[in-house]
Structure formats: C-alpha cells, structure tokens
Amino acid sequence: MTGAATPEDHWRGAVVYQVYPRSFRDGSGDGIGDLPGIIEKLPYIASLGVDAVWISPFFASPMHDFGYDVSDYRAVEPMFGTLADADRLVAEAHRLGLKVLIDFVLAHTSDEHPWFKDSRVSREGAHADWYIWADPKPDGSPPNNWLSVFGGGAWGWEPRRRQYYLHHFLSTQPKLNLRHEPVVNALEEIAAWWLDRGVDGFRLDAVDFMVSDPAMPDNPPHPTRRIALRPYNMQLHENDLAHPETVDVLMRLRRVMDDYPDTFAIAEVGSEPAKMTPLERAEYYTAQTHDPRIHMAYTLGLMKGPGTATAIRDAIEHVETHINSGWLCWAFSNHDVERVVSRWGDGSPASAKLFNALLLSLRGAVCVYQGEELGLTEAEVPQDRLRDPYGITYYPHFKGRDGSRTPMPWTAEPPAGGFSDSGEADLWLPLPPEHLERCVARQEADPESVLAHWRRFIDWRRTQDPLRFGALTMLPAGDPVLAFEREHDGARLVCAFNLGAEPATVAVPAGSTAAEGHGWTATAPDADGVVRLDGWGAWFGTR
Template sequence: MTERDDPWRGAVVYQIYPRSFRDADGDGIGDLAGIVEKLPYVASLGVDAVWVSPFFASPMADFGYDVSDYKAVDPMFGTLADADRLIAEAHRLGLKVLVDLVFSHTSAEHPWFKASRVSREGEHADWYVWADPEPDGSPPNNWLSVFGGGAWAWEPRRRQYYLHHFLAQQPKLNLRHPAVLDAVCEIADWWMARGVDGFRLDAVDFMLHDPTLADNPPYPEKRIALRPYNMQLHAHDLAHPETGDVLARLRAVMDSRPGSFAIAEVGSEPTRVSPVERAEFYTAQCGDDRRLHMAYTLGLMKGTGSAEALRTSVAHVETHIDDGWLCWAFSNHDVERVASRWGDGSPAAAKLFNALLLSLRGAVCVYQGEELGLTEAEVPVERLRDPYGITYYPHFKGRDGSRTPMPWRRNAAHAGFTEARSGEPWLPVPPEHRAAAVDVQEADPDSVLAAWRRFVGWRRTQPALTRGSLALLPAAEPVLAFERGGQDGALLVCLFNLSASPAEAAVPSAAVAAEGHGWPTPAPDAAGRVALPAWGAWFGRR
C-alpha cells in the first residue's frame, strides 16, 4: 500500500447501526436523534469519523438496505432536519460523517422500479437489469441469490425477469445506463452538499456483472453447501472489471469536495480473484485512474482468527494492495462479533483484538459495541428479524446476534437503549450485555472501554501505526508478530498472543519495551524472549 499524506489513510471510523444505537423517541427502534444524543460518547473514543448505516426511506425488507428514496429519511429514524443536526453536531465535535449508499440495487418500492416494471418503454424502462426467459420459460441463467433461491424474479407485465442478488424486493440497478449512473452521482453530490464527508458504498462487488449473462461454473471443490449460492464460482454475476469505471465516476464527484473519502465494501464470494485483489482494484490510484479511497473485505472477517490465518491475511494484503488502501475491520452488522468468533468471549480477548486492529497497516473501522467487548447475542428464534437467518435457521442464525441494542446503563430498562412506551425493543438486550454497559465500563479503569481509549490515544502519537510500513516477523503459533516502521527509521515491534493460554515470543535484538499504550511492559529475558499472558500483547522499539 503506497504511503501518502492523505489524512483518511490513518483514520479510525466508528460504524453506527441506527436501529440499535440509541432510541430517543421511545418506539423501540434507534433513531437519528438518539445518535445525536450519544455523539459526545463517540467523540470520546478518539475516532475520526462515523459511518451511519442506511436511514433512508425504505419498506425495511432488509432493514434499510432496500432504499425507496435516497433523499428522504425514513420516519422511524426521524427527518432530514435530524440528519442535518447529526452532521452539524458531528462536525462540532471534530467528527467526519459517512453515510451508507446502496447503489447496486434499490427497493422494489422505489419510483424508478415501479415505472420500470410496468413497460418495456419509457424513461425508466432500462434502469434495471431485465432479461427474456429461456424458451421453456426458465430464468436466463443459473445465477443464485445470496439470501436463497434464484437471482431472477418474473414480472408478468413486461414478460421478463429482473435480477436481484439479494431479496426479490431488491431489484438490481443497471449502472451501465448513463442516466442511472448520472442519477446516483447526483445523489452522492446532494448528500455532500448537505455536509456529508463521504460514503461507505454497499455491495460494490454487485454493481456490475457480465453483460452476456453467462452461467456461473460450479465451485471447484465439489460440495453440498448449506446455501446453494456457495456451490458456484461467482465468475460472471459480480465483480466485473467495468466496475472500476463506475467507481471512477463517483470518485470524480467526491474530488469536487476536498476532504471527502469513501470506503468500498468487498464481499467474501469466491470469484476468479481474491477479495483482497478486488479491494486493490476498487481503490487503484494510478495516474488518472482514481477510484475509491479505501476498501474493507468481508473475506478477512469471515476467516479464522488463528495466528497463522491472520499472518496469511496480512501477507496477502502486503503482497496485493499496492497503490490502493485497505480499511481493516474485524466486525460489522453482517458478521458474528469478533470476541465470540475469534476469541473466547472474554474482556481480555476483546482488548487483544482491538489492539491488533489498531496496529495493522491501513485505516480502521470499528463496529459499535466492539469498544465494549460485546459478544455475539443468542437471539431466541421467535425474536429473529433477519430474513437471511430466518431462511437458514437453525444452521445459520443470521445477523441479528450482532445487531442487538447498545447497552448504555446497566440497571436501566432495556439497558438504557430505549425508554419504550410499551413492549420490547426491536431486538432483545442480552442479559450478559448489561454487565458490559457503558456506565459500568466508564467506572472501571481496567475495562475494555478504558483499554480502547488508552490505546487509540497512544496510536495517535505513533506515526508508525497510522502511516508506517509493516513487516511480518517470525513467530510460532499462537503468536502474531510484526514491525511497523516510521519515516524516522525507528521500528515499533508488535506481538500478539491470539490464544487463551500463556505464550512466549522472541523479541528482535536491541528492542526495548515501549510505554504509554496500557499493556504490560516486561523487559525481554536473557534469551531475548518475553512472556505473553493469555490474550496478551507486547510493544517495543528498536
């Protein structure tokens, strides 16, 4: 990854999932006013920006990722005035604001699709991806939906199928149509004119596909997967090379607003290139070919958390991300929380993964609650809301376990997430999350929250961590070791024990313990080794 002086390259971005952050109006669903109320807390975390997941008008078939009006706030979240207040208050606190734009598809309730589905003629006729049936009436190819079933839905008024990579209520936009691309660029510019500093772009892999609609081949390793979608190599339905042209158009719009930046979401789907290589492609900055600023990949999050697996991931990034830039993320609203997925659910594991996240080369995105060390929630089947989980339960329980409400006050109703006038919040508050509530941790100097604040504050003083190079060091399982290098030639040694058992690690010669980060600082022994406790870290200089 090429080093430059762009301030976003060392940024820490805090993801807010509005439905579950803070409910200010008492209806059991989080809202923009609740976010405004808690922005001082977010600023106290030492982050640089907030990414707010979709709050646009939506039928909520996929909880806001099915947009029916990109320029309106859904009433359950508030009003445009609330959005303006959020932007203004964030800026007052020194935080940039990224909103989550979903341009690979819309809701079936969007006026564009309502016009497109009724006729093959008219202004919006080709704004979505339509295809004729096969002679026997079957869909035009074998593409499958991420959420189950085929990726094509029949529209009798047009006598054609439309493409949907997710729910049938999320029809695929035709971003090859010049008018469609003009429209989405205008939406991006409209939000920046309101003060938004950039975007997280959802499902970038799904923006463009092979226009010949060729069948996907089977996955190279023969298998019967839980989801048929995972039995295909997604060679034709996503990540088409022309996606770079779409991203370049969006980048040009953003470049007209200095200081803005965007993060691309890269999926974990197997295509002909790896997720990391797709991240490099989507963030290429070669000459006049300027695409998005940075990307994160679900492929990294869905991998295993062993030292060897993470070492392989880091090495892959260092090999394949050249002129682009990666945003590291260990959790978000689509995956199991990292303290449960890679750790043992303990506060020690949560502290370790937060320190590791903040030590890798690239920007950082942290999901709400990770600074508290929240574990994955067990949501009773009768309370599941995620259509993805409902379809595949009990073998896959969906995404609700990472979307439960933020616990603000241990002893308050619903842990302070809502003062709901009646009934329950949209998802239950797990009893175990009460003990990790913000008010509990702010009173405990040894809490995960206190450790986050200490470390992120120290990171700000370490140019090697925010901008420096990275070189992996030899280490045996379960230790991950690397050095970060600054422009002054000094090296920062970073050692992480990714296990619940003590371990030892070799320290490079002449390295001495660093101070100020909040972790134990034992000096290396005569053999040049340090003892790492369970889920322990060590930092040194040489």
C-alpha cells in the first residue's frame, strides 16, 4: 500500500471498535441491547484506546436479518431507542473523543420499505425501477441460475408485476437497482442526513452485492466444489457479484463525504473469488489514483481463511505489493464469523492476547469486534435458541452466526452477566457461563487479563511511530512464526509472533534490542540473534 497513516488522514491508522447493538448492553430490561445501553458503556469503549466506534444497524426494520433489512433509513427501530437516543450517543461519543460510524446498507432494503411496497405492485409506479426486476423464462422459471447466500434461489416471484425480483440474501431483502439515478440520489441524501446529524462515517455493508451484470448471465459451476453444504458455494460468482460499476456508486458516496471533513467509510468485501479475489476487490474499491473511491475496505476472505502464519503472511505480502493507492482495514472477527480465539487460536487467553497484538501491529486501519478485547470464545448456542436464519437453515452442519453474537459479559453474576436486568429466558440469545469467567469486571481486576493486556499494548502502540505510521517489510520465518519490520523516519521495530501453542524460535535482524512496555517479557536475542517465543508469544525489538 502506498501512503502512510498521518494525522491529516487519521482514518489510515484508526482503530475502530465494532458494537453489535442487540448484544452490547440492554438499557431497557427487555433482553435486547439498545442505544441507551451503548451510551452507558461509551466510557468503557473510550478506555480501550480506540479511535472510533462502528455500530451495526439500528434503523427501523422487521428484523428478519437483525437490522440488515432496513424499512426506514431515517428512523430508529423502537427496540433500540429513539432518534433522540442516536443523537445523544453521537454527542456523548464526541465528548469522549470517539468518532461514530454507522452501518449503511446500500445493496438492499427490507420488503417492508415503502419503496419496495410501491415497486412490487406495478411496473408503472414511481418506484417501479428502484429494484432489480426480470421477466421469467418462457417456461416460467427464474431468469438465471443465481443463488441466495442464505439458501435457495436468488429470485422471488411477484404475481402483481408478473416478474421476479432479485434478493441475494433473504427473500425479504430485495435488491436495490443502483444503476437507477433516483435510487442513488436517495441514498446520497440519506448519507448526508446522517452526516448532518454528526456521524463521522459509515461501514458499508455487502459492497460486492451492490451491482451485478445487467445482462444477467448464468454463473458457471465452481471447478472444485462439486457437492457443497450450501449450493451457493457450488457456483463461481462471476456475474452476480462485484460488477466494475460498483465503484461508480462508491465514488458518488465519497464525493458526498468529502463535504464533511474528517469523515471516512469502510467497505465490506466478501470472501467469494468472483472475477477478482477479495483482496483485488479491496484495491479496486479503494484506489485513490484518479477520482478518489471509498477510503478503505476490509475483507471477509481473510477472516474465513486459515489462521496460519503462512496464510497471514501471504495476505500481508499481497496487500503490500498489490494494493497500491488503496488502503486496507485489518479485521480478524466480526458479527458474521466465528470468534478468532476459537477459529485460529486454541481458546486460551494467551492466543487472544497474541491475535490482538498482531492485529494492532499490521499496517493499515484496524476493526476489532466487541469481546475480542476479553478473549471471548465462540459460544455454543442450543438449536432451540438459534435466531440466525442462516444457521437455522443449515443446522447442524453449519450453526450460523449466533455463536459470535451472544451478549457481552459485564459482570460474573448469572444469568445475564450485567448485560441486562432480565432473566436468562428473556435474553435474545443465551449468555454462555464460560463467558462470565471472562467478564469485564473480573478482567479489570486482573493485571494479567486479556483486557489489561489489550490496554497496555494499545497504549504502547501510541508511543511507537513505526506501528502507527511506518512501512512494513516481511522478515524470514517459518510456520508457526510470522515476523516483519515496521519503519518510520529511521526508527525500526521488529515484530515476531508465534501462532502456535508450542514454543518456537525466530532469528531477528542483527542489532535488534528487546523493546519493553508492550505486555510480554522483553527477552534479549541470544548470541546468534535468535529469540525464543513462548506458545502464543510475541517479541518486539528496536534496531
């Protein structure tokens, strides 16, 4: 990547904390998290040393996909609070020095949105062309073979129009027509409306699904996924995803945001290879060489890949050599994937500390998901308590996303761990007993906890210009060790990470001297320049 994280472009080195509102803090006592609960805990978020908070959708919604099916972009869903609560949240965050990003769903709406209610009744109405509609084939079947991520075909029949509408996810999430000028104009107005209310930017959901091939050809079969658990994975998504015109929409949003200083947006890139790999799409969406596109992107491709030193090294090297004028936001977890300490680690606090430090050492911005600073493991949610339609469809072979969405544990008291005043049966998802052992209150009293380690490391990171602004160069190391050097204005910092539970060694550059203050024992290299790393251990040195 070209460019550097400078105070002028603060977003390049920002650390963004993601809040999933339903699961953060229940201020009303109904078992569901809400905006007043987030406001109550904003001082905690500020204490983590992060720069911004990203809040997953709280717009009006029937909640079939838990807020990612918006029925009114300018209203707050009553279970989360009011528009006045949203304004109060922004004001309090700003008072604490935090920027606020909100989730902006551009690809689709709820089928209960007034736009779609009007669009579905006639081919002639004011909103007739606001969604993707297509005639059936002569035999009455859908126009092509595109499939929904959540199962089944990607086309829903509307008898009043005698046409199919496109939905990439649930049938209740119809796809917006982002080639239709009035649609993009309306979304620009919504973005400006929230920016005028003081939000500092957006996380852009499902960017790959914003624009597809207008000719609607069939997708070809995937060459290796012959009989996959999810039929969606049996196709190469060359025609339904990531059309080049996606950047036209992103550039228009960027121009709106450029009228609001110090705002920024993060685009979500999926994991499917389409015509470009996820990392290639991240470059395409964020390139700044001509007309600036969106500020930065993160990719689910990294999160859903193996957490080996080799895989992460390959991702870093690709970013450094191919994402030229663009910018990456690194993320190891979010509300859509298994928690990193269970997915890549062994569930231990040691592995949680390691992955947090690695994330904060990479070049680019950072997104950290709520609970990662506690080392929360993936929860096992009983089948009768599942809420995610994705998991319900494919259970038990795929249990969906509920395991990463369980309530935040604030105290060790069962049943609700300070998340809510409700009883356990009233919580929207159960709070795992093992999470109570890793609650905020206990970790704040333990100087060796994952939380204490996070705070020490991010405080130390703030003093290290190479980590905040520097270039990155990979260093020789074999699995399970990952090593690189960060350099800024002649200051060099060597970073080595053992991504395994057993001790390992790494040879560090000559002249390296152990750094201190980051949370690990500062062991000096031996006479041969070799450093011994504990299982899930890290080493930092200057030279």
